[in-house]
Amino acid sequence: MGKYQLDHKAQVAVTKFHEKQSPAQFDKRKHLEKLRAEFLKKKQQADK
Numbered sequence: 001m002g003k004y005q006l007d008h009k010a011q012v013a014v015t016k017f018h019e020k021q022s023p024a025q026f027d028k029r030k031h032l033e034k035l036r037a038e039f040l041k042k043k044q045q046a047d048k
Contacts, residue, residue: 006014
């Protein structure tokens with residue numbers, strides 16, 4: 001058994017915390033991809 005065993009209530013709280021935190025990371029990646037796509041479009045238009 002590990003040193004830091006959590007009871008069921010604490011495990012549920014940790015799971016909820018991680019569920020709330022995980023979408024933010026994916027949103028950042030999508031946002032960066034969107035910005036990169038917009039930048040490339042502007043760059044292609046400027047090159048023409």
